Amino acid sequence: MTHCSTIRLDNLAVNFDDRFQLTDINWQIEPQQHWVITGTNGAGKSALAAILAGVINNGAECLSGTVEGLPARVGLVSFEAQAALIDAELKKDDADIMDVISEGTPVREILYEDCQDTELAEQLIEKFGLELLLDRSFRKLSTGESRKVMLIRALASKPDLLVLDEPFDGLDTKTLGMLQQHLATLIDTVPMVMVLNRFDEFPDFITDIAYVEKGTLQHQVRRDDARAYAELYQLLHLKTTDLTIPTADSENAIPSLDPEQPLVRLNNITIKYDEKKVISDLNWTINPNQHWQLSGPNGSGKTGLLSLITGDHPQCYVNDIFVFGFKRGSGESIWQIKQFIGYVSTALQWEYRVGTSIRNVIISGFYDSIGLYSKSTDAQKGIADQWLALLGMANRADQPFNKLSYGDQRLLLIARAMVKHPPLLILDEPCLGLDGMNRQLVLALIEKICAGSETSVIYVNHHPEDQIKGIDNYLAL
Amino acid sequence: MPNNYFNTLPLREQLEQLAKCRFMDISEFPEGVEALKGKKMVVIGCGAQGLAQGMNLRDSGCDVSYTLRQAAIDEKRQSWKNATENGFTVGTYEELIPTADVVLNLTPDKQHTAVVKAIMPLMKQDACLSYSHGFNIVEEGMKIREDLTVIMVAPKCPGSEVRNEYVRGFGVPTLIAVHEDNDPKGEGLALAKAYAVGTGGHKAGVLMSSFIAEVKSDLMGEQTILCGMLQTGSLLCFDKMVEEGVDAGYASKLVQFGWETVTEALKYGGVTNMLDRLSNPAKIKCFDLSEELKQIMRPLYNKHQDDIINGTFSRTMMEDWANDDVNLLGWRAETAETAFEKTPAGDVEISEQEFFDNGILMVAMVKAGVELAFETMTAAGIIADSAYYESLHETPLIANTIARKKLYEMNATISDTAEYGCYLYNHACLPLLADFMKDIKTDVIGRGLNVEDNGVDNGRLIEVNEALRSHPVEAIGSVLRGHMADMKKIV
Ligand SMILES: NC(=O)c1ccc[n+]([C@@H]2O[C@H](COP(=O)([O-])OP(=O)(O)OC[C@H]3O[C@@H](n4cnc5c(N)ncnc54)[C@H](OP(=O)(O)O)[C@@H]3O)[C@@H](O)[C@H]2O)c1
Numbered sequence: 022m023t024h025c026s027t028i029r030l031d032n033l034a035v036n037f038d039d040r041f042q043l044t045d046i047n048w049q050i051e052p053q054q055h056w057v058i059t060g061t062n063g064a065g066k067s068a069l070a071a072i073l074a075g076v077i078n079n080g081a082e083c084l085s086g087t088v089e090g091l092p093a094r095v096g097l098v099s100f101e102a103q104a105a106l107i108d109a110e111l112k113k114d115d116a117d118i119m120d121v122i123s124e125g126t127p128v129r130e131i132l133y134e135d136c137q138d139t140e141l142a143e144q145l146i147e148k149f150g151l152e153l154l155l156d157r158s159f160r161k162l163s164t165g166e167s168r169k170v171m172l173i174r175a176l177a178s179k180p181d182l183l184v185l186d187e188p189f190d191g192l193d194t195k196t197l198g199m200l201q202q203h204l205a206t207l208i209d210t211v212p213m214v215m216v217l218n219r220f221d222e223f224p225d226f227i228t229d230i231a232y233v234e235k236g237t238l239q240h241q242v243r244r245d246d247a248r249a250y251a252e253l254y255q256l257l258h259l260k261t262t263d264l265t266i267p268t269a270d271s272e273n274a275i276p277s278l279d280p281e282q283p284l285v286r287l288n289n290i291t292i293k294y295d296e297k298k299v300i301s302d303l304n305w306t307i308n309p310n311q312h313w314q315l316s317g318p319n320g321s322g323k324t325g326l327l328s329l330i331t332g333d334h335p336q337c338y339v340n341d342i343f344v345f346g347f348k349r350g351s352g353e354s355i356w357q358i359k360q361f362i363g364y365v366s367t368a369l370q371w372e373y374r375v376g377t378s379i380r381n382v383i384i385s386g387f388y389d390s391i392g393l394y395s396k397s398t399d400a401q402k403g404i405a406d407q408w409l410a411l412l413g414m415a416n417r418a419d420q421p422f423n424k425l426s427y428g429d430q431r432l433l434l435i436a437r438a439m440v441k442h443p444p445l446l447i448l449d450e451p452c453l454g455l456d457g458m459n460r461q462l463v464l465a466l467i468e469k470i471c472a473g474s475e476t477s478v479i480y481v482n483h484h485p486e487d488q489i490k491g492i493d494n495y496l497a498l
Numbered sequence: 499m500p501n502n503y504f505n506t507l508p509l510r511e512q513l514e515q516l517a518k519c520r521f522m523d524i525s526e527f528p529e530g531v532e533a534l535k536g537k538k539m540v541v542i543g544c545g546a547q548g549l550a551q552g553m554n555l556r557d558s559g560c561d562v563s564y565t566l567r568q569a570a571i572d573e574k575r576q577s578w579k580n581a582t583e584n585g586f587t588v589g590t591y592e593e594l595i596p597t598a599d600v601v602l603n604l605t606p607d608k609q610h611t612a613v614v615k616a617i618m619p620l621m622k623q624d625a626c627l628s629y630s631h632g633f634n635i636v637e638e639g640m641k642i643r644e645d646l647t648v649i650m651v652a653p654k655c656p657g658s659e660v661r662n663e664y665v666r667g668f669g670v671p672t673l674i675a676v677h678e679d680n681d682p683k684g685e686g687l688a689l690a691k692a693y694a695v696g697t698g699g700h701k702a703g704v705l706m707s708s709f710i711a712e713v714k715s716d717l718m719g720e721q722t723i724l725c726g727m728l729q730t731g732s733l734l735c736f737d738k739m740v741e742e743g744v745d746a747g748y749a750s751k752l753v754q755f756g757w758e759t760v761t762e763a764l765k766y767g768g769v770t771n772m773l774d775r776l777s778n779p780a781k782i783k784c785f786d787l788s789e790e791l792k793q794i795m796r797p798l799y800n801k802h803q804d805d806i807i808n809g810t811f812s813r814t815m816m817e818d819w820a821n822d823d824v825n826l827l828g829w830r831a832e833t834a835e836t837a838f839e840k841t842p843a844g845d846v847e848i849s850e851q852e853f854f855d856n857g858i859l860m861v862a863m864v865k866a867g868v869e870l871a872f873e874t875m876t877a878a879g880i881i882a883d884s885a886y887y888e889s890l891h892e893t894p895l896i897a898n899t900i901a902r903k904k905l906y907e908m909n910a911t912i913s914d915t916a917e918y919g920c921y922l923y924n925h926a927c928l929p930l931l932a933d934f935m936k937d938i939k940t941d942v943i944g945r946g947l948n949v950e951d952n953g954v955d956n957g958r959l960i961e962v963n964e965a966l967r968s969h970p971v972e973a974i975g976s977v978l979r980g981h982m983a984d985m986k987k988i989v
Contacts, residue, residue, distance in 0.1 A: 294583070333665075335584035338556065352535065354559040356667075372666075390667025394701055 026090045027051055028073070028182070033086035035072060043068050045237045046086070055213045055226050059253075060233035061260045066216045067099060067186050069233055073214055074099075074184045096180030098171045098188050099216075106131070107167065110160040125158035128170055137179035145173045148199055165192060172200065176207075183207070186216040218261065220254050232256070239461075248426060252459060255432075258413035259465045266470060267407035269442035270387060272400050275360055278345060283308050284361075284445050284477060285330055288341035292325045292334070299325060305496060309444065312471065312478045312491055317498030323481050324366070326498070327447055332358045345444070359389040363438030363476070366449035370430055379425065379433055380405045380418040386437035408436040412466075428459030432466060439470055446470070449481045464489065501639035502809040504710055515710035518675075519881035521978070522704040526691075533685070533692035534560050537599035541565070542591075542613060544577040546657030546911070547630050548604035551697050553584060554664045558696040563587040565594040565617075595620035600689065601627050603634075607915050608819055610634035618643055624682070626689055631716065632709035633915060635677055637812035648680035649690040650709055652716075653699060654887045655895055656911055660697060669698025671887055671978075673705045673712050703978065705883055715880045717806045719888030721919025722799055722874075723867035724896045725912055728757055729833070729905055729920055730927040731863040734935055735943050736838035744944040746837075747844020752853065752944065754843050754904055756860050757897035759853040765894055768975040769865050770966045775854045776861065778954040780947050785962045787862035787942065792870055794934055798926055799874040802919070807878060815918050826914065829921040833905055852946075859943040868893060872971040882974040890971055891978075 033046040043065050050056060050073075058066045068081075074097040077083045110125050128151065136142050146152055149169045159167065172188065189197055201224055204213065208226045217223060223230075232240040232253055242249045269275070278284070285307040292300040299322040307313060317323050328334035330344060332355040342349040345361040363386065373391050375382070381393040383405040388395050397405075409415045412432050422430065431451065438446060448467065452460045471478055471491045480489055504512060534555075539562045541552045548564070556562045564581040568590055571578055581588045595601060595617050605613045611634060614627070621627065626647040634640045635648065642648050653660045655670035663670050672694050676686030687706075694704050732753050739749035763772040773781050805811040818825045833839060854861065868890045875885035899908040909917045941947050966972070 332557065335553065337585075339585040352559045352561075354531075355557040357559075385667075388667055392666055392668065394668045 026092075028090040028092075029088070030072065031087050031089075033072070033088060034084040035068070035077060036082045036084050037068055037076075038081075041065065041068060041236065042084070043072070043236050046072075048231065048238055048241070050212060050214065052212055054228045055208060055224075056215070056229045056231055057223050057227050058214060058216045058231045058233060059218060059220075059257060060239075061257075064233045065236040066233050067101065068236070069231070069238065070099065070184050070186045070214060070216050071101070073182065074102075092181030094178060094180045094182075096175030096178050096183045096211075097186075098168075098175045098184070099186030100190075101186070103164075103167055103171050106171075107160055110158075125160045127156050128159050128162065129155040131159045131170060132174055132177075135174060135178045138177045142173060142177035145176060145203070148203075149173060149196060165196075168192065169196065176203070180211060183211050183213045184215075185213065187218070188215060189217070189222055218257075220257065234260075234461075252426075252428060252462065255413040255429075256462050256465070259411075259462060259469070266439065266442075267404050267411065269440075270398070270401055270404060272398060273387065275441060275443065278309070278361070278444060280309055282346060283343070284345060286343040287326075287329065288343075290326070290329065290340050290342070292322055292329070292336055292340075300498070307445070307477060307479070310475065310477055311494050312489075313480065313494040313496060314489075314492045315479055315481045315496050315498070321498040323498060324368070324449055327364075327366075327449055327479070327481070330445075331362055331364055331447065356389060360441070361444050362389075363441070363443040363446040364449075365431070365434050365438045365447070365451050367453045368449075370427075370434055373430070373434065374423055376421045376423050378419045379414065379422050380409065382422045382433050383408050383437050383440055386440035404440060408440060412436060428455050428462060431455060431459065431463055435463065435466055435470075439476070443476060445479065446476045447479045447481075451480075452482065502812070503636050503639040504714075504807075505809055506639070512710070513879055515708045516714060516879040517881055518706075518708040518711050519884045520706045521883050522700075522706055524700055527695050527700045527704075529688075529692065531558050531560060531692045531696045533688040534600065534696060537561065538563070538597055539600045539602060540594045540598035541602040541604055542617065543603070543605035544581040544586075544588075545604065545606075547653070547660065548577070548602070548657075549580045549584070550657035550661035550664075551602065551604065551630070551651075551653070552581075552586065553661055554698055555693070555696040556586075557664070558698075560696050563589065563594060565589055565591050567591075591617055591620055596622060598622065599625055600693075601625065603627060603629050607631055607633045607913055611638055611640060614640055614642070618646075621646060626686075627680075628690075628693065631913070631915075632675065632677075632713040633717075633812070635709050636713040637809065638816070642677070642680050644680070645682055646680055647683065647686045647689065648677035649686045649693070650675040650677070650712060651690055651693045651697065651699070652712055653697060654892060656899070659895060663702065664698040667701075669701040671703045671705070671891065672697065672699030673707050673884070673887070674699075675707050675709050675712055677709050705887065707881075707884060711880055711884055714806055714878070715875055715884045715888040717811065717915065717919060718803050718875055718878075718880075719871055719885075719892060720912060720916035721806075721811075721923050722802055723864075723871040723889050724892050725908060725916055725920035726923025726927065727863060727867035728893075728896060728900060728908065730924045730931070731860060731867075732757070732838050732900065732905060733836055733924075733928065734931060735857075735860055735863075736841070738935060738938055739940065739944040740837065742940045742944060744940060745844060745846075746841050748846050748848075749944060750838065750841040751843035751846060751848060752857060753838060753860070755848065755901050756853045756857045757864070758894070758901035759850055760857060760861050761864060761894040761897040764864075764868075764890055765979075768890060768972045768979075769868060769969065770963075770972055772861060773865065773966055775851070776858065777855070777947070777952050778959055779949050779952060780855065780858050782954055782958060782962055783942060783947065784858045784862045784865070785965070787859060788866040788869075790934065791862060791866035791931075794930060795866060795870060795927065796874075798923070798930060799870045801926075802923065803874045803878050811919065811922075815915065818918065823914075826918050826921070829925075830909065830917070833909065833921070836905075839905055855946040856944055858941075858947070859938060862942075864893065869969055869971060876970070882970065883978060886971060886974045886978055890975055 028050040030046045030048040034044045036042050058069055060066045074095050132142060151169060205226055228244050230242045231238055242253050244250060283306045287305045290300060290303040291298060315323055325334055329337045329342060338350045344358055347353040375392045377392055384397045384401050385393045387401055409418050451463050467489055471489060480492055539560055541548050541564050544564050552562045564586050566577055566588060578588060601621060624645050627642060629650045630652045632650050652673045653670045660670055674690040674694050676690060694700055736749050736753050740746050760772055763775050773784060776784055871889040872885045876882055896908060899911045
């Protein structure tokens with residue numbers, strides 16, 4: 022039986038030293054649940070864990086909202102707590118400086134300071150191999166050793182809630198195994214909240230995951246919701262891995278363009294259907310390395326305008342259009358145009374109803390085709406695999422595309438569009454139809470692309486919140 | 499009366515022309531559209547093929563414009579809209595034909611004699627005239643001016659498919675031919691190859707053939723397995739189910755969407771794969787039914803092929819043309835009145851597998867029709883590659899049209915020639931199968947086999963599997979599908 026009741030954090034905002042704030046925290050922890058808090062570095066994971074350990078009014082200030090149901094006895098293991106203890110020890114040293122040279126507090130004393138279960142403490146001391154260190158001064162321990170002390174201290178304090186902030190960091194494999202085993206024996210008695218960064222470290226008994234980003238609790242996912250769990254994995258993967266965009270295919274490079282020439286120049290463009298003009302007399306020049314945002318209400322002709330550039334709109338032949346060194350309608354083929362463009366839109370996704378493998382979907386970007394109809398080279402396969410690794414889909418390379426979730430398909434189509442490092446990447450409402458998590462995934466990927474390549478981006482969207490860093494030219498229809 | 503060109507040839511040459519067919523590898527097209535660069539292409543007609551081919555050619559860098567008959571321009575008909583809305587120049591024959599280096603005749607076959615007679619005097623010296631079907635040359639014996647080069651580029655798919663596959667970055671299998679009587683400068687093949695590249699056909703496979711082989715195989719395929727068998731099968735299966743008390747809405751849906759679903763399996767692995775989708779007992783049942791069907795229908799397939807080869811078919815059809823299409827229009831109206839056509843598909847869920855399980859007879863009909871058409875064509879001297887495209891390959895494409903709007907849609911999409919032949923087949927086949935249908939129950943159409951377990955005699959199953967896999971249409975099929983490696987991955 023646990024002694025913990027439901028813990029509720031409602032509309033909570035907390036100020037930490039004016040350096041960091043948590044805002045809009047709404048969270049409920051049930052007695053039978055075991056949570057992982059995860060997120061990128063600096064997102065506020067440890068801060069959120071610290072609230073459960075009682076940091077409010079004890080180093081942090083509550084700006085608004087309430088915390089209810091926090092148990093009296095919380096076992097806390099964290100780097101901060103460890104550092105604070107060592108700090109305190111060092112301060113003692115300073116204080117004693119005039120006196121006899123201090124040996125500092127022995128490990129034994131630290132361990133039993135708060136101990137509620139001597140038997141357990143002794144068992145753990147033995148298991149963790151700390152017997153020989155009991156009389157050593159705490160501050161003289163290595164980081165790993167002092168971490169073990171902190172763990173035993175917390176576990177033997179008979180807590181009503183265990184808060185473990187990166188508990189596995191710095192432990193050798195043997196100790197790690199032992200600790201995980203021990204934690205597994207506690208799951209019916211103590212609810213646990215762990216801060217962990219790596220999905221592969223999540224213990225099996227974890228029931229729920231909280232994803233923290235920019236000081237707020239953005240997603241709460243149940244472990245048994247397989248799809249949401251997989252998406253969260255990808256999001257964390259994209260956000261935390263040090264991404265580098267795979268190189269282009271050096272064997273089949275895109276012809277180089279004259280850097281002095283604009284990529285696209287549209288002169289007095291008109292698009293009309295049944296004599297009704299949707300766009301008239303529009304001029305637009307896109308120079309190399311410019312990023313553009315294109316906006317406008319539904320039906321304002323955004324997609325039509327873009328398809329004049331890609332060559333998919335038949336009226337590109339009756340307008341004055343210059344793209345990638347070609348005057349349209351002068352004997353060039355659309356494949357000569359498309360080789361310079363990466364393109365993603367909802368319509369493309371609809372058309373891309375193909376049962377081919379997701380690796381082939383990425384490779385099809387080299388050929389601008391829907392489906393793959395050419396023999397791909399080993400180099401291309403290698404690049405596709407790098408993209409799949411980047412997307413966190415390396416283990417799914419041979420799965421059929423049409424069986425994937427909508428969000429995964431979108432990510433793959435963005436990778437397909439980028440695989441050849443096109444001079445121009447057109448993203449026509451890339452987040453349309455995606456839920457919050459998939460939106461973030463897509464935006465995270467696009468941001469990496471904008472930052473890491475020579476590609477000019479045209480970004481079409483409705484949503485002011487879907488901003489992309491680095492876009493500074495705007496065209497509104 | 500027109501003069502059948504094929505019948506004027508000596509037997510030796512007839513056989514040689516019929517057997518002309520070679521699969522061309524994509525590596526045989528290194529010049530791309532070069533032979534058409536700087537040439538002016540003028541398309542006559544802007545219907546299904548005209549629009550799709552013209553858009554593809556333009557997107558491949560060719561100079562394309564359209565000429566329509568005066569009335570179509572004056573009345574701003576659909577063909578005029580097709581061309582102008584897509585940004586093409588449209589003009590009269592007098593305005594555009596004299597400027598053309600290549601004239602693409604993409605009007606209905608029935609109109610070819612009149613159209614060609616009208617434009618030929620306007621054509622430039624040494625220009626090229628192309629067709630997408632050789633009926634006019636082969637069956638009507640149209641004589642073309644001696645200085646003109648005459649070629650054929652015939653996509654083996656409906657126009658919509660021609661365009662869609664191109665946009666995907668692919669193409670559709672395409673047959674090309676040069677009319678040997680009209681190749682004064684020996685440039686026909688180069689032009690036909692460039693044209694095939696311009697439509698994207700080279701990516702999916704090009705067959706180099708003859709006008710004669712194209713016409714005789716195309717007619718045979720479309721009137722038997724492709725349209726005829728599907729029409730007859732639809733009517734028989736639907737009526738049988740209703741007669742046996744299956745809900746009419748269900749029966750309508752099973753038939754309308756069943757053809758598309760079961761023939762989809764042909765694209766991936768031929769007849770073998772289609773039957774592999776059945777349970778073992780159902781597979782054996784289906785095999786036995788199709789053997790029986792083949793035996794009953796073989797004389798009909800032979801008759802169709804004979805009438806096509808000796809010109810009887812085209813002669814009777816042209817008599818109907820001369821008679822204001824009385825037969826064709828009557829038969830079209832008759833089809834519209836059938837119970838299947840008039841019963842809308844019910845609002846019921848039918849899973850993909852259920853179409854197979856409850857449509858054993860439909861699978862058997864497809865198998866029998868594909869194999870018979872293939873066997874009959876090859877026996878008549880048509881090469882296997884050609885026979886494959888005109889039978890198995892096109893069956894799922896035609897089945898798609900039935901899924902859209904039943905027989906009406908199928909007959910609207912196919913050419914008048916195909917439609918005419920389809921009705922001939924249907925009229926002969928319905929009575930032919932009357933006795934056979936008497937013994938049919940809902941276990942093979944409508945409700946599925948009612949078996950306790952899936953056990954079958956191993957020996958029999960091995961025999962059936964062996965027979966399926968060793969049919970010659972399967973051997974050529976796996977080679978040709980291999981050329982289109984990823985086509986089969988498209989769903
Ligand atoms: N459909 C297929 O699956 C397919 C496949 C391969 C090859 N083909 C061949 O392609 C050719 C065209 O077939 P299609 O299916 O594209 O035909 P279609 O859709 O019926 O189009 C015929 C076009 O020709 C015009 N036309 C009709 N009668 C005319 C006349 N007397 N003079 C001038 N123009 C006329 C029509 O326009 P207006 O009536 O407005 O003038 C229309 O634009 C045929 O030779 C056919 O065998 C068809």
